[in-house]
Amino acid sequence: MLVTGKQILDHAHENNYAVGAFNVNNMEQVQAIIQAAEETQSPVIMQASQGALKYAGVEYISAMVKTAAENSSVPVALHLDHGTDFKQIVKCIRNGFTSVMIDASKMPLEGNIDTTKKIVEIAHAAGVSVEAEIGKIGGTEDDITVDERDATFTDPEEAVKLVNETGLDSLAIAVGTAHGVYKGEPKLDFDRIVTIKEKLNIPLVLHGSSGVPEESIKKAVERGINKINIDTDIRMAFNEAIRDFVKNDPDAYDPRKIVGPARDAMKEVIKEKMTMFGSAGKA
Ligand code: G3H
Ligand code: 13P
Ligand code: ZN
Ligand code: NA
Numbered sequence: 001m002l003v004t005g006k007q008i009l010d011h012a013h014e015n016n017y018a019v020g021a022f023n024v025n026n027m028e029q030v031q032a033i034i035q036a037a038e039e040t041q042s043p044v045i046m047q048a049s050q051g052a053l054k055y056a057g058v059e060y061i062s063a064m065v066k067t068a069a070e071n072s073s074v075p076v077a078l079h080l081d082h083g084t085d086f087k088q089i090v091k092c093i094r095n096g097f098t099s100v101m102i103d104a105s106k107m108p109l110e111g112n113i114d115t116t117k118k119i120v121e122i123a124h125a126a127g128v129s130v131e132a133e134i135g136k137i138g139g140t141e142d143d144i145t146v147d148e149r150d151a152t153f154t155d156p157e158e159a160v161k162l163v164n165e166t167g168l169d170s171l172a173i174a175v176g177t178a179h180g181v182y183k184g185e186p187k188l189d190f191d192r193i194v195t196i197k198e199k200l201n202i203p204l205v206l207h208g209s210s211g212v213p214e215e216s217i218k219k220a221v222e223r224g225i226n227k228i229n230i231d232t233d234i235r236m237a238f239n240e241a242i243r244d245f246v247k248n249d250p251d252a253y254d255p256r257k258i259v260g261p262a263r264d265a266m267k268e269v270i271k272e273k274m275t276m277f278g279s280a281g282k283a
Contacts, residue, residue, distance in 0.1 A: 001069060001070070001072065001073060001074070001075055001076065002065075002066060002069035002070060002076055002077070002078065002096075002098060003075045003076065003077055003098065004077060004098045004099060004127065004128065004129045005045065005077040005079055005098060005099025005128075005129035005131065005169065005170065006099070006129040006169045006170075007075065007077075008043045008044075008045060008075055008077050009129075009169065009170050009203035009226050009227055010203065011043070011282070012043075012203060012226040012227070012279070012282075013202065013203040013224075013226045015282070016221075016222070016278075017221060017226070017277065017278030017279055017282060018206075018220075018221045018225050018226050018227060018228045018277040018278060018279065019042070019043050019044065019045055019226065019227055019228070019277065019279045019282075020042075020044060020045065020228055020230055020270065020273050020274055020277055020279060021044075021045035021046075021047050021079060021081070021205075021227050021228065021229045021230070022044070022045070022046060022047065022230050022231070022234060022270060022273075023047055023048070023049060023052065023081060023229070023230070023231035023234065024046050024047065024048055024052060024061065024064070024065065025048070025051075025052045025055055025056055026056060027064055028238075028259055028262065028263040028266070029234065029238075029266060030046060030064045030065055030068050031068070031263060032234075032263050032264075032266035032267040032270060033046055033068070033266075033267075033270055034068040034069075034072055034074075034076070035267050036267045036268075036270035036271040036274060037072070037074045037076070037270075037274065037283070038072060038073075038074055039267075039271060040271050040274045040275060040279070040280040040281070041074065041280065041281050041282070041283040042074060042274040042279040042280050042281070042282060042283055043074060043075040043076075043279055043282055043283050044074060044075070044076055044077075044274070044279070045076075045077045045078075045079050045099070045227065046065045046068070046076060046077070046078055046079070047078075047079040047080065047081040047101075047229070048061045048078075048079075048080060048081060049081045049082055049231075050081075050082065050083065050084065050085070050088065052081075053080075053088070053092075058091055058092060058095050059095065061078075062078065062092075062095040062096050062097065065078045066078070066096060073283070074283040075283060077098045077099050077129075078096065078097045078098050078099065079097065079098070079099035079100065079101065079131070080092045080097055080099070080100040080101055081101055081229070082101055082103045083100050083101050083102050083103060083119075084102075084103055084104070086118070086119070089102065089119055089122075089123070090122065093122070093123060093126050093128050097128060098127075098128060098129065099128060099129040099130070099131065099169075100119065100123055100128060100129075100130060100131070101130075101131040101132070101133070101172070102115060102116050102119040102120075102130060102131075102132050102133075103132075103133045103172075104116055104132070104133070105133040105134055105135065105136060105137070105172075105174075106136075109134075109158050109161065109162070112132070112134060112162060113161065113162055113165050113166060116130070116132040116162065116166040116168055117165065117166045117167075119132075120166050120167050120168055124167070129169040129170070130166075130168045130169050130170075131168070131169065131170045131171070131172060131205055131227070132162060132166065132168045132170075132171055132172070133171070133172035133173075133174075133205075133207075134154050134155075134158055134159050134162050134171065134172075134173065134174075135152060135153050135154030135155070135159075135173055135174025135175075136152035136174050137172070137174045137177060137178060137179065137207045137208055138152065138174075138178050138179070138208075139178055139179045139180055140178040140179065140180040140181055140182050140183060140208075140211075141180065142178070149176070150189075152174055153174050153175060153176070153189060153192060154173040154174045154175065154192065154196060156192070156195045156196050156199050157199075159171060159173065159196055159199070159200060160199050160200065163200055163202060169202070169203070170202060170203040170204065170205055170226070170227060171196075171200065171202060171203075171204055171205060172204075172205040172206075172207055173192075173193070173196055173204055173205070173206075175188050175189045175190075175192050175193055175206070175220075176188040176189050177206055177207060177208035177209060177212060178208045179207065179208045179231075179232075180208070180210075180232055181210075181211055181232060181236075182211040182212075185213065186208075186211065186212055186216070188212070188216050188219070188220060190219055190220065190223055193220060193223040193224055193225060194223050194224070196224070197223060197224030203226040203227060204224050204225050204226055204227070205225070205226070205227040205228075205229065206220055206225045206227070206228050206229065207229045208229070209228045209229055209230050210230050210231060210232035210233035210234075210236075211232065211233065214276055217276055217277065218276065221277060221278055228273070228277050230270075230273055233269055233273070234266050234269060234270065237262070237265045237266050237268070237269040238262045238265065238266055240265065241261050241262035241264075241265035241266075242258060242259070242261075242262050244261075245257075245258055245261050245262070246258065
């Protein structure tokens with residue numbers, strides 16, 4: 001069943017668990033995610049990045065996720081990941097997205113507030129939920145020192161201002177995670193999550209969560225993270241399964257035979273995450 005991001009995340013916030021937000025680019029990923037959600041009885045968020053919309057087209061992404069949602073009893077939200085463009089956000093809303101992210105985190109606070117406020121106004125008028133971001137999450141390829149890293153973390157007082165002045169529904173915070181594959185082990189600022197949660201008392205979002213050890217994920221959820229973004233770990237499972245298959249059967253040419261096992265491999269990874277995040281059994 002298709003629901004808003006807010007419906008899913010408010011329940012997670014009130015009941016102290018987190019929901020996986022998995023990036024989708026193709027049919028096999030959508031199917032892997034919905035099967036995992038059904039098998040674990042988990043609410044789930046499927047999200048498309050601007051790159052995914054460029055690759056597959058907003059109509060295809062929306063039709064695939066809506067088909068999955070409408071044929072399932074678990075709550076499913078369709079979310080735009082890292083939206084930066086007003087027109088594209090409107091296009092997603094028109095295509096039935098139930099949640100959008102406005103990522104104006106590169107702007108100074110005032111610009112972030114103004115941009116987020118504008119999106120909240122149009123999205124809420126259409127019954128669509130809004131995630132915003134404050135602080136700089138960054139990529140694992142960014143070579144920065146520890147001091148520089150800390151300086152990019154979310155400032156709790158700025159977060160309060162952003163929330164109060166915009167009316168956003170959930171907030172992505174920078175607490176030590178990064179997009180992509182980690183070079184070493186990520187060190188999360190758990191105390192910062194506690195402080196931000198106490199001040200805001202709203203659903204919080206963790207980006208760059210692939211590669212974060214189970215223990216750290218669980219600690220982050222206990223301290224108030226309610227949405228956990230996963231892309232890279234699904235990409236890796238897909239990639240590994242395809243490579244394995246082709247290595248063992250170099251003459252294979254039927255796409256279903258090659259990609260089918262990758263769909264199963266992605267499903268297994270997603271099921272593990274759902275259990276780890278505490279969303280299993282919450283549908
Ligand atoms: O946060 C970024 C997501 O992993 C999406 O990546 O822009 O390559 O689709 P992408
Ligand atoms: P990972 O690729 O590190 O899982 O990050 C995903 C993400 O944050 C999408 O917004
Ligand atoms: Zn992200
Ligand atoms: Na990551």
